[in-house]
Amino acid sequence: MAYRETEKMRKRKAEARQRIVSCAYQCVAESGFRSARVTSIAAMAGVATGTIYRHFESKEDLFAEIFRLATQREVDKVAEALSTPGDATKRLEAALRQFAERALRGPVMAWSLIAEPVDPKVEEERLAYRQAYAELFERAIKEGMDEGCIPVQDARQSSTCLVGAIAESLVGPLSPAQTNSEAEPRNDNYEPLVNSILCFCMQGLTGTRR
Amino acid sequence: MAYRETEKMRKRKAEARQRIVSCAYQCVAESGFRSARVTSIAAMAGVATGTIYRHFESKEDLFAEIFRLATQREVDKVAEALSTPGDATKRLEAALRQFAERALRGPVMAWSLIAEPVDPKVEEERLAYRQAYAELFERAIKEGMDEGCIPVQDARQSSTCLVGAIAESLVGPLSPAQTNSEAEPRNDNYEPLVNSILCFCMQGLTGTRR
DNA sequence: ACAAAAACTGAATTATGATTCACTTGTTAA
DNA sequence: TTAACAAGTGAATCATAATTCAGTTTTTGT
Numbered sequence: 393m394a395y396r397e398t399e400k401m402r403k404r405k406a407e408a409r410q411r412i413v414s415c416a417y418q419c420v421a422e423s424g425f426r427s428a429r430v431t432s433i434a435a436m437a438g439v440a441t442g443t444i445y446r447h448f449e450s451k452e453d454l455f456a457e458i459f460r461l462a463t464q465r466e467v468d469k470v471a472e473a474l475s476t477p478g479d480a481t482k483r484l485e486a487a488l489r490q491f492a493e494r495a496l497r498g499p500v501m502a503w504s505l506i507a508e509p510v511d512p513k514v515e516e517e518r519l520a521y522r523q524a525y526a527e528l529f530e531r532a533i534k535e536g537m538d539e540g541c542i543p544v545q546d547a548r549q550s551s552t553c554l555v556g557a558i559a560e561s562l563v564g565p566l567s568p569a570q571t572n573s574e575a576e577p578r579n580d581n582y583e584p585l586v587n588s589i590l591c592f593c594m595q596g597l598t599g600t601r602r
Numbered sequence: 603m604a605y606r607e608t609e610k611m612r613k614r615k616a617e618a619r620q621r622i623v624s625c626a627y628q629c630v631a632e633s634g635f636r637s638a639r640v641t642s643i644a645a646m647a648g649v650a651t652g653t654i655y656r657h658f659e660s661k662e663d664l665f666a667e668i669f670r671l672a673t674q675r676e677v678d679k680v681a682e683a684l685s686t687p688g689d690a691t692k693r694l695e696a697a698l699r700q701f702a703e704r705a706l707r708g709p710v711m712a713w714s715l716i717a718e719p720v721d722p723k724v725e726e727e728r729l730a731y732r733q734a735y736a737e738l739f740e741r742a743i744k745e746g747m748d749e750g751c752i753p754v755q756d757a758r759q760s761s762t763c764l765v766g767a768i769a770e771s772l773v774g775p776l777s778p779a780q781t782n783s784e785a786e787p788r789n790d791n792y793e794p795l796v797n798s799i800l801c802f803c804m805q806g807l808t809g810t811r812r
Numbered sequence: 813a814c815a816a817a818a819a820c821t822g823a824a825t826t827a828t829g830a831t832t833c834a835c836t837t838g839t840t841a842a
Numbered sequence: 843t844t845a846a847c848a849a850g851t852g853a854a855t856c857a858t859a860a861t862t863c864a865g866t867t868t869t870t871g872t
Contacts, residue, residue: 509719560766596806
């Protein structure tokens, strides 16, 4: 008898997995899911192609995990903005702004998360992702209704609409055609775009234009 | 010298093309772009696979045309609802309702048009499709601002938000997972869902909840 | 040092469908 | 009838990457 799984090995394996994940993440962040190749992820991570398959069932599974990770980051940021002190209206506005601004700042990944055509398992994650946002907003809207700063309404429905309104507003600006043609001049100022999106959203929510 | 293109031939060719198009349409309406096979479309249309390629450059081109066609139908219906007599608010509400109800009534095609992952050329058509809606709504919003029944706002931005809010609200109900699990009970009543979507949208537009 | 058990490797295989093309059939005008 | 040409056919080919797996290397406990 010999080999028995050892702490050292467990750690090494975990590191390899981690390396694979972050290289895959990087690939996707650079040019989306569609063009990310298992082969190049492996090369980038310094492992053989086959190794990927001892860490993930399939490419789809790997990508689903990447999607989940990327998503979690975004959702956390929005949650953070929502847990700021202040009334619900203010917090919602900050959260929506956060959502939009982060997307515009990392347009390739944002596009992948919001609108890139992806395989079914990844698409499932996308559904979950959108629901995660919707739940976050829903809670805040309910708080707002309790506080009295947001009129009574179907909180879930409104939050779904918010997600849709923002996502749709970003699809144009984020779509690769747009993003590429922008050549070099990165980070223009997003303020006007973001503001006009928020204007509609806040009015939809509160009935008050600002 | 002999064979020269004749009226009869021209017509026959056109008919074959038409047959291909409508069979492809049917396939997509039944189960989406992803599962539509060139081979089965050909079989269904009663032509050889190769024949498809004398009418269309590639599968993507065929699908782009199908998308365009399906899209046109929908956009026309919405345009029709918008050209009804009445004030802009009423007309917009009717149009948005039309959009949502038609989607719920033909969920497979609607999902394909709104959210199914598709090839790049088809995705391009989708962008155009969403813009077509946005333009329609934009015009109506501007009319409403002139009439005074809609407060001054960035009409284009608002119309984009409307498209997004509705599309997002439909993605859940339309997604194949949902659609399939509904088993048999077709056409439930969509009223409550549609109403709550419209509630947010109209308030976003007018600042007035109803 | 060694045998047992993993883990790693990457070239070869496989899967999936779209696309092609050598050949057959149909159409036209003389 | 026939020559000239276009349209139609569908089995064979091709393209693209994901996935596999027989062989190699590494790790471990004795």
